[in-house]
Amino acid sequence: MRSVRSLALESASLLLAGCGIQASEVVEAGGPAVVPVAPDQLERMLLFFVGPDGRPIPVARPLDWGDSPPPTAKTLAALLADPTEEERAAGITTRLPAGPKQVEVVPAAREDSVVGQEAGRPAGAPEAVRVTTTSRCRSLDAAPLRQLVCTTAHAEDPEGLVKVALTGSDGSLLAAGCA
Amino acid sequence: MLISGLRTRLVLAFLLVAAVGCGTTAALTYREARNAILEQAQDTAVSSFRDQIQELHLNLPPNNEQMQGMVRGLARQGKPRNWWVYVEYGSVRISSGTNPTSTVITPELRRQARGTPHGSFQRVVKNGEPYLTVVVPVVFKTAQTGTGGQTVRPTGLTFYAVMQLTDEQANIDAMVVAARDGALPALAIALVPALLAARSVLRPVRDLRQAARSLGRGRLDTRIPVKGGGELSELARTFNESTAALERSVDELQRAEARARRFASDVSHELRTPLAGMLAVTELLDEDAAGLDPDTAAAVRLISNETGKLAVLVEDLMEISRFDARAAELNTDEVDAAETIRRTLQSRHWTDPAEIVLDLPDGIRARLDPRRFDVVIANLVGNALRHGRPPVTVGLRAESLAQDPADGAGGVALWLVTEVADRGPGIPPDVLPHVFDRFYKADQARTRSAGSGLGLAITLENVRLHGGTVRAANGPDGGAVFAVEIPLTASEVTA
Amino acid sequence: MPRVLLIEDDPSVREGVELGLRRRGHDVRTAATGEDGLAALAEFRPDLLLLDLMLPGMNGVQVCRRVRESSQLPIIMLTARGDDFDVVIGLEAGADDYIVKPARTEVIEARIRAVLRRIEDPGGARPAVEFHGELAVDRAGLTVAKNGEHLALAPSELKLLLHLCASPEQVFSRQQLLEHVWEHSYHGDARLVDACVRRLRNKIEDIPGSPRYIQTLRGFGYRFGPLC
Numbered sequence: 088m089r090s091v092r093s094l095a096l097e098s099a100s101l102l103l104a105g106c107g108i109q110a111s112e113v114v115e116a117g118g119p120a121v122v123p124v125a126p127d128q129l130e131r132m133l134l135f136f137v138g139p140d141g142r143p144i145p146v147a148r149p150l151d152w153g154d155s156p157p158p159t160a161k162t163l164a165a166l167l168a169d170p171t172e173e174e175r176a177a178g179i180t181t182r183l184p185a186g187p188k189q190v191e192v193v194p195a196a197r198e199d200s201v202v203g204q205e206a207g208r209p210a211g212a213p214e215a216v217r218v219t220t221t222s223r224c225r226s227l228d229a230a231p232l233r234q235l236v237c238t239t240a241h242a243e244d245p246e247g248l249v250k251v252a253l254t255g256s257d258g259s260l261l262a263a264g265c266a
Numbered sequence: 267m268l269i270s271g272l273r274t275r276l277v278l279a280f281l282l283v284a285a286v287g288c289g290t291t292a293a294l295t296y297r298e299a300r301n302a303i304l305e306q307a308q309d310t311a312v313s314s315f316r317d318q319i320q321e322l323h324l325n326l327p328p329n330n331e332q333m334q335g336m337v338r339g340l341a342r343q344g345k346p347r348n349w350w351v352y353v354e355y356g357s358v359r360i361s362s363g364t365n366p367t368s369t370v371i372t373p374e375l376r377r378q379a380r381g382t383p384h385g386s387f388q389r390v391v392k393n394g395e396p397y398l399t400v401v402v403p404v405v406f407k408t409a410q411t412g413t414g415g416q417t418v419r420p421t422g423l424t425f426y427a428v429m430q431l432t433d434e435q436a437n438i439d440a441m442v443v444a445a446r447d448g449a450l451p452a453l454a455i456a457l458v459p460a461l462l463a464a465r466s467v468l469r470p471v472r473d474l475r476q477a478a479r480s481l482g483r484g485r486l487d488t489r490i491p492v493k494g495g496g497e498l499s500e501l502a503r504t505f506n507e508s509t510a511a512l513e514r515s516v517d518e519l520q521r522a523e524a525r526a527r528r529f530a531s532d533v534s535h536e537l538r539t540p541l542a543g544m545l546a547v548t549e550l551l552d553e554d555a556a557g558l559d560p561d562t563a564a565a566v567r568l569i570s571n572e573t574g575k576l577a578v579l580v581e582d583l584m585e586i587s588r589f590d591a592r593a594a595e596l597n598t599d600e601v602d603a604a605e606t607i608r609r610t611l612q613s614r615h616w617t618d619p620a621e622i623v624l625d626l627p628d629g630i631r632a633r634l635d636p637r638r639f640d641v642v643i644a645n646l647v648g649n650a651l652r653h654g655r656p657p658v659t660v661g662l663r664a665e666s667l668a669q670d671p672a673d674g675a676g677g678v679a680l681w682l683v684t685e686v687a688d689r690g691p692g693i694p695p696d697v698l699p700h701v702f703d704r705f706y707k708a709d710q711a712r713t714r715s716a717g718s719g720l721g722l723a724i725t726l727e728n729v730r731l732h733g734g735t736v737r738a739a740n741g742p743d744g745g746a747v748f749a750v751e752i753p754l755t756a757s758e759v760t761a
Numbered sequence: 762m763p764r765v766l767l768i769e770d771d772p773s774v775r776e777g778v779e780l781g782l783r784r785r786g787h788d789v790r791t792a793a794t795g796e797d798g799l800a801a802l803a804e805f806r807p808d809l810l811l812l813d814l815m816l817p818g819m820n821g822v823q824v825c826r827r828v829r830e831s832s833q834l835p836i837i838m839l840t841a842r843g844d845d846f847d848v849v850i851g852l853e854a855g856a857d858d859y860i861v862k863p864a865r866t867e868v869i870e871a872r873i874r875a876v877l878r879r880i881e882d883p884g885g886a887r888p889a890v891e892f893h894g895e896l897a898v899d900r901a902g903l904t905v906a907k908n909g910e911h912l913a914l915a916p917s918e919l920k921l922l923l924h925l926c927a928s929p930e931q932v933f934s935r936q937q938l939l940e941h942v943w944e945h946s947y948h949g950d951a952r953l954v955d956a957c958v959r960r961l962r963n964k965i966e967d968i969p970g971s972p973r974y975i976q977t978l979r980g981f982g983y984r985f986g987p988l989c
Contacts, residue, residue, distance in 0.1 A: 088694055091342050091463070099373070106440070107396075107435065107438060107439070108300075108389060108391070108396035108431055108434060108438060109302065109389065109391065109393045110388075110389050110390050110396075111275055111388055111389040112374075113372075113375050113378045113386050113387075113388045114308075114386060114387055114388065115378070115382065115384045115385070115386050115739040116308065116309065116312040116313075116384070116385050116386060116387050116400075117312055117316060117384065117385045118316075118383065118384060118385065119316075119383045119384060119385060119402060119403045119404060119405045119418075119420075120316045120319035120320045120402045120403070120404045120425070121320060121404075121405055121407065122319065122320060122322050122324055122326070122404050122421065122423075123321070123406065123407075123411055124323075124325070124326055124404050124406040124421065125323050125324065126410050127616070128408065128409055128410035129410055133408065138422055139356055139357045139358045140380070142420075142422070143420075143422075144326075144327070144356060144421075144422035145326055145406075145419055145420075145421065146326050146327055147325065147564065168609070173327065174327055174330065177327045177356040177357065177358050177588060178355075178357025178358065179288050179327060179356050180373060184433075207758050211611065221515055232612030237419075240410055244408040245408060245410060245413070245415060246408060246409055246417040247408050247417050247418065247419070248417065260527075264486060265380050
């Protein structure tokens with residue numbers, strides 16, 4: 088009799104608790120929305136600034152009509168210049184230090200050797216783009232570094248998969264990719 | 267609460283099991299169905315929201331007008347039903363409604379949207395209303411369109427959709443109502459098989475009860491039909507075995523008793539013939555004893571006396587044997603009860619008014635066996651004279667007595683009541699229940715009295731043969747009172 | 762003194778009763794079987810037959826019937842109580858009275874005397890022969906004729922008829938008849954009366970089923986007449 092009673096209680100509570108629609112946890116459902124961005128890759132300059140929450144926000148600036156993709160140094164120069172008025176209105180900022188900077192880019196294709204740490208890599212592996220800037224870089228935060236690395240990677244490679252080795256006024260950094 | 271009655275308990279147990287079964291099934295089905303309804307709604311909402319977003323083209327950064335247009339367009343296309351659409355980009359917040367941000371969207375959902383490049387949803391209940399909140403972050407391919415590049419980067423744009431789940435709520439509510447409306451009649455219908463099952467379970471119990479009652483009425487050949495296996499038929503089988511054993515032992519007892527009675531009867535029969543010869547010559551002995559020498563004379567007289575007593579005893583034994591064998595016949599005649607009693611007393615010379623006081627109203631006619639009624643009165647009066655003290659009162663009356671309900675007739679009937687009372691010391695209480703027993707000796711050391719020891723037993727049997735009763739009691743002023751009640755019919759009183 | 766023929770198979774009873782009766786002055790002859798008894802009947806010519814009902818071979822009832830075929834000899838049956846059925850059959854066969862064994866000689870003798878006793882003449886100026894309907898009753902000669910034809914009545918039947926017709930239309934209870942005709946106690950066996958009435962009706966009534974002479978008053982007894 089006891090077990091029958093408890094069974095009845097259980098089923099009753101099950102029935103009552105399960106009534107209606109309950110709040111739920113956050114549930115992942117499928118991937119993100121993939122959207123085409125205008126202008127297309129060949130007609131834009133992709134710069135990575137920082138949103139109000141500290142996360143990178145890409146900005147696609149159109150090239151002038153007929154221009155071919157600019158050299159990476161020019162793209163980096165645009166990055167080092169501050170966001171435009173319109174971009175700032177949307178809350179986009181840069182974390183890179185202010186002031187005039189010089190940037191020199193040595194593309195990976197022309198480099199014969201990499202830094203010592205990369206010596207053990209198998210031959211034929213992609214090599215890092217070397218970027219030398221007059222500003223400091225070792226003391227930079229992750230956000231400005233990501234700005235530099237991602238912008239450089241996407242300028243060098245449409246897929247943005249190349250590694251970038253930064254050298255600043257205060258020393259060099261290990262080659263890193265845009266994650 | 268004490269639920270008595272096997273039937274009630276069986277029905278309740280059956281209904282409880284049915285209710286638990288119904289309820290559990292309903293609850294599980296309901297849960298599954300509800301989850302299916304919600305999943306369907308959620309998946310449809312997330313995927314259609316994502317599909318619609320993927321129709322868009324973006325500038326980076328998009329300007330406010332562009333975003334406004336996108337939000338409105340998405341809100342318009344709201345399928346399968348209306349939703350509010352929110353977009354967040356950098357510090358820009360734009361919505362299809364009046365508020366730029368939703369109060370329903372939880373911080374967890376925002377965190378989730380920022381943390382992973384996945385669409386997500388969350389059900390939120392706010393103010394009792396269920397909502398589905400969906401977030402879809404927007405990414406773009408970095409390679410040129412159509413080149414099949416794989417790398418995607420977040421655009422920083424996040425779309426939110428909020429929709430009310432009122433239709434789903436209504437569907438689920440309808441399901442609960444349907445489950446309830448289905449379960450209650452189902453329970454009511456379950457009552458029918460419950461009652462039938464209880465009936466079929468209880469039928470053997472009822473059979474058993476009837477059999478036990480029948481057994482109690484003395485029908486020892488009662489048996490229960492044993493059907494199939496199971497506990498109840500085991501019980502029936504045990505009952506049958508016990509009854510058979512009981513019947514056997516009762517049979518044996520009855521046979522033994524019958525043997526004993528037949529033996530008594532046979533012995534009396536066998537004694538009777540030699541006694542007939544002896545009794546015929548006792549007079550001869552008595553007459554000639556005077557001429558013998560004194561010792562021989564005493565011996566001869568002793569034999570004569572004891573032969574007479576022995577004849578009485580054997581006669582009484584024969585009479586009792588006939589009652590036991592139910593061979594006693596009632597030869598009734600319609601007589602005047604008072605006259606019958608008077609004649610009984612006269613024939614035994616019990617006429618001394620100092621000894622016998624009569625209260626015998628004339629005119630009560632009764633259907634009696636005169637010989638047996640004579641025996642009854644003679645035994646009672648003789649007993650009173652022997653054991654009580656005179657005067658012995660003999661009273662007679664017709665009386666309305668409630669009939670013994672065991673007779674079946676019930677109601678009130680006229681009875682002939684004859685009372686014989688003496689002025690003696692009465693009957694000791696421990697003897698009272700045994701006065702009608704055969705050969706009962708109140709005092710174990712008592713010497714043999716004039717009676718055979720069967721007088722009152724024969725009296726009882728004679729009264730019973732008339733359909734009456736005889737009772738022994740002690741009167742209010744001491745002395746034993748024997749009351750004989752014999753049924754009369756009203757027409758027999760003609761006073 | 763009356764001559765008594767005793768038919769009884771048990772030697773001790775036979776001898777005891779014979780001794781007792783002989784002591785009282787009766788002339789007693791005994792027989793052990795019915796056949797012997799019937800044979801002794803013609804030769805001994807008794808005044809009364811004492812007949813045990815339980816006899817080997819020819820039983821008492823058969824003997825009784827055989828005797829009644831030719832004779833109105835008074836017959837007293839000897840029975841044991843409990844043989845009630847036999848008593849009724851014996852009475853129907855024509856016995857006048859019965860005695861239950863065991864019985865003292867004085868009881869047996871009283872019965873013998875009662876059966877043999879003549880109905881005392883009421884005396885007075887009655888005619889020798891009374892006529893009641895078709896019946897002619899001769900109280901002095903102790904004969905009854907119907908339509909001039911002599912009726913063979915057993916002693917108990919004759920005595921009952923004489924007693925009843927002495928007081929026509931008077932009701933006698935069975936107890937009264939037992940006392941006066943059979944000289945039994947008030948509480949005697951009323952079946953004696955009933956059996957005798959049946960036998961008598963068979964002899965005197967035109968239709969025994971609806972009697973004229975001996976009428977039954979239910980619950981009270983019998984009466985003679987009224988004849989109309």
